[in-house]
Amino acid sequence: MSTTTPLRPATEQSEPPPKRIGFGGRLSRWDLKLSPYLYISPFFVLFFVTGLFPLIYTGWVAVHDWDLIMGQGEFVGAKNFTDVLGNRDFWNALTNTFSIFVLSSVPQVICAITIAALLDANLRAKTFWRMGVLLPYVVAPVAVALIFSNLFADKFGLINSILGTIGIDPIGWHSQRLPSHLAIATMVNFRWTGYNALIFLAAMQAIPRDLYEQASIDGAGKIRQFFSVTVPMLRPTIIFIVITSTIGGLQIFDEPRLYDAYGRGGADGQWQTLTILLYEQGWTRSNFGRASAIAVLLFLIIVVIGLVNYFVTRLISTSEVKR
Amino acid sequence: MTALTPGQPLLTEEPARGRARTGRSYSNRPGKIVYGLLAAVVLGGMFPLWWSFLVASHDSAVLSRNPFPLVPGGNFLQNAATVIDTVPFWRATMNSIIVSTVCSASVVLFATLAGYAFAKLRFRGRGPLLVFVIATMAVPTQLGVVPLYQVMAKLGWTGELLAVIVPSLVTAFGVFWMTQYLSQAVPDELIEAARVDGCSMIRTFWHVGLPASRPAAAMLGLFTFVATWTNFFWPFIVLGPQDPTLPVALQQLQAAHFVDYSLVLAGALLATIPLLILFVFAGRQLVSGIMQGAVKQ
Numbered sequence: 352m353s354t355t356t357p358l359r360p361a362t363e364q365s366e367p368p369p370k371r372i373g374f375g376g377r378l379s380r381w382d383l384k385l386s387p388y389l390y391i392s393p394f395f396v397l398f399f400v401t402g403l404f405p406l407i408y409t410g411w412v413a414v415h416d417w418d419l420i421m422g423q424g425e426f427v428g429a430k431n432f433t434d435v436l437g438n439r440d441f442w443n444a445l446t447n448t449f450s451i452f453v454l455s456s457v458p459q460v461i462c463a464i465t466i467a468a469l470l471d472a473n474l475r476a477k478t479f480w481r482m483g484v485l486l487p488y489v490v491a492p493v494a495v496a497l498i499f500s501n502l503f504a505d506k507f508g509l510i511n512s513i514l515g516t517i518g519i520d521p522i523g524w525h526s527q528r529l530p531s532h533l534a535i536a537t538m539v540n541f542r543w544t545g546y547n548a549l550i551f552l553a554a555m556q557a558i559p560r561d562l563y564e565q566a567s568i569d570g571a572g573k574i575r576q577f578f579s580v581t582v583p584m585l586r587p588t589i590i591f592i593v594i595t596s597t598i599g600g601l602q603i604f605d606e607p608r609l610y611d612a613y614g615r616g617g618a619d620g621q622w623q624t625l626t627i628l629l630y631e632q633g634w635t636r637s638n639f640g641r642a643s644a645i646a647v648l649l650f651l652i653i654v655v656i657g658l659v660n661y662f663v664t665r666l667i668s669t670s671e672v673k674r
Numbered sequence: 675m676t677a678l679t680p681g682q683p684l685l686t687e688e689p690a691r692g693r694a695r696t697g698r699s700y701s702n703r704p705g706k707i708v709y710g711l712l713a714a715v716v717l718g719g720m721f722p723l724w725w726s727f728l729v730a731s732h733d734s735a736v737l738s739r740n741p742f743p744l745v746p747g748g749n750f751l752q753n754a755a756t757v758i759d760t761v762p763f764w765r766a767t768m769n770s771i772i773v774s775t776v777c778s779a780s781v782v783l784f785a786t787l788a789g790y791a792f793a794k795l796r797f798r799g800r801g802p803l804l805v806f807v808i809a810t811m812a813v814p815t816q817l818g819v820v821p822l823y824q825v826m827a828k829l830g831w832t833g834e835l836l837a838v839i840v841p842s843l844v845t846a847f848g849v850f851w852m853t854q855y856l857s858q859a860v861p862d863e864l865i866e867a868a869r870v871d872g873c874s875m876i877r878t879f880w881h882v883g884l885p886a887s888r889p890a891a892a893m894l895g896l897f898t899f900v901a902t903w904t905n906f907f908w909p910f911i912v913l914g915p916q917d918p919t920l921p922v923a924l925q926q927l928q929a930a931h932f933v934d935y936s937l938v939l940a941g942a943l944l945a946t947i948p949l950l951i952l953f954v955f956a957g958r959q960l961v962s963g964i965m966q967g968a969v970k971q
Contacts (some may be wrong), residue, residue, distance in 0.1 A: 379874075386875035387797035390787040394844045395803075397784070398810065401841035405818030405825065412820055422824075424778060469712050474702035482957040483716035489949040490723070492903035492940040494919040500721045501935050507737045511727065511830070540688065545719060546964060553965035598814055605906045605921075612775065612928050626907070629819075639820050646817040653814055 412643040419637035421634035431644035443620050444628040452600040454536035462544050467551035482544035503534040531622040535616045536605045547592050554588040594660045601653055602626050625649050730940035753940035766923035777842040778898040782891045783845045789852025790883040810846040834915040848894050855890035893963035896956055919929040
């Protein structure tokens with residue numbers, strides 16, 4: 352919602368009639384009329400062909416018997432969907448996806464806000480600290496997954512040996528469900544916390560400083576100011592980050608795929624996510640119909656969550672101070 | 675200290691910050707705790723890379739040794755050489771460079787063109803089309819992989835770099851980003867002046883729009899480069915083992931050598947080095963790009 356606000360003035364400007372520029376003749380008028388469409392057409396053409404069309408066509412594939420090699424088969428109606436929904440693999444993957452998502456987004460937002468608050472102090476060499484926090488962002492998820500699958504190795508992993516020295520029994524980071532989710536969420540957090548901290552930092556710096564002055568006149572200490580001024584003012588940013596990380600997080604593939612060498616999400620599917628299931632149905636079992644059904648379901652889940660987020664945002668921004 | 679700011683001309687809030695907060699001017703530097711915590715965060719972010727280097731510079735037997743040596747060993751180059759022999763490493767690096775360069779150049783070009791049109795030109799349907807662009811930013815197009823794969827198979831592009839490049843030639847985010855930037859960076863009078871002087875539309879774009887878009891275009895290019903370089907899902911599906919990009923090659927390495935962590939982590943480091951170099955030179959731009967995007971969202 353907040354994304355559209357800055358643009359509104361621009362759309363209203365389109366009212367005044369197009370300017371006549373001299374008597375440039377027919378050519379010039381065509382130039383004036385057609386050029387804008389010409390400039391936006393590469394985006395729209397490429398987006399339709401490689402983005403929107405495949406997405407819509409997924410719905411068509413999903414209601415057919417469709418094989419990777421053999422291609423389109425008979426129309427089967429909702430059979431692919433009932434197959435997918437009737438299989439426990441789907442529900443397992445759905446649970447895993449949500450579990451990993453929650454474990455990665457909640458601590459991530461909290462850590463990112465904390466780091467942003469630290470960065471928002473009047474630091475020396477602030478560019479250095481900002482860059483330092485961002486470093487993990489340039490490590491590819493695939494590389495992150497390889498590194499962390501080693502750190503979280505069940506035998507001889509660094510984490511387990513550290514736990515061992517303080518007297519905790521080794522944890523089955525790969526063999527058990529929840530620990531594997533924690534490990535994968537850690538990878539996501541490793542890469543994105545600093546990035547999001549910078550987004551929060553920018554939002555913090557946009558908070559009017561007199562709000563803080565007001566609060567300190569009212570006798571609020573630093574901590575109190577943080578919770579009763581900073582955090583409420585950051586709400587739109589929090590929601591923005593939650594929405595964007597929902598879209599990406601629910602499609603998580605790279606990290607769980609490379610968490611072990613087999614890439615199937617664990618021997619018992621402990622960390623199999625929806626996108627891994629989609630890949631396995633489509634390219635390991637050659638069942639494009641079912642893979643598409645999974646894609647459609649995942650799409651619907653993302654849309655529903657996006658809409659919920661949208662209405663929450665609306666609710667919050669209307670209950671806030673009217674601008 | 676403030677001498678650092680010229681590198682980030684787009685962060686205009688800096689000068690006002692000194693007198694903030696407590697009212698005591700300029701002397702309100704944070705205490706050691708703040709620096710200590712931040713140092714912990716930064717070191718925490720670097721540690722996994724350092725750890726990989728430690729493992730990659732020994733042989734994998736060292737992992738079972740206790741305590742683990744905290745000094746790098748001398749095996750890194752040898753492990754790196756094995757990595758390069760096991761997977762088509764140079765080929766993958768070349769491919770990653772080609773794909774990332776072509777895609778960032780094309781995203782920047784097409785986004786600047788479209789952003790210029792949306793921000794500065796008047797045409798029928800502009801409003802709805804722009805809303806459409808913004809709405810598509812939230813569409814998970816990755817979920818269209820099955821038909822996209824069929825399209826590529828029909829075209830005979832599976833296994834070819836083209837299959838990775840073509841779907842990444844444009845992004846809705848890029849168009850949105852450039853529209854936002856250009857609507858405030860180019861005064862309408864300048865465009866009208868150029869038009870009155872008899873410039874054609876494309877010349878006006880070339881001489882007025884394009885130069886003005888440079889700072890935002892550079893950032894868009896950087897982010898697109900990083901995103902393309904680290905992209906895995908689609909290249910993994912559509913590229914074959916002979917002609918991979920780096921992330922796909924890493925997956926092959928892991929599948930071939932999963933017990934030998936020294937090799938696997940040497941590969942992970944090798945694939946990360948190019949972006950680390952990029953980060954050294956352009957990290958500052960990445961930082962201000964992220965902070966700008968946030969202000970504008």
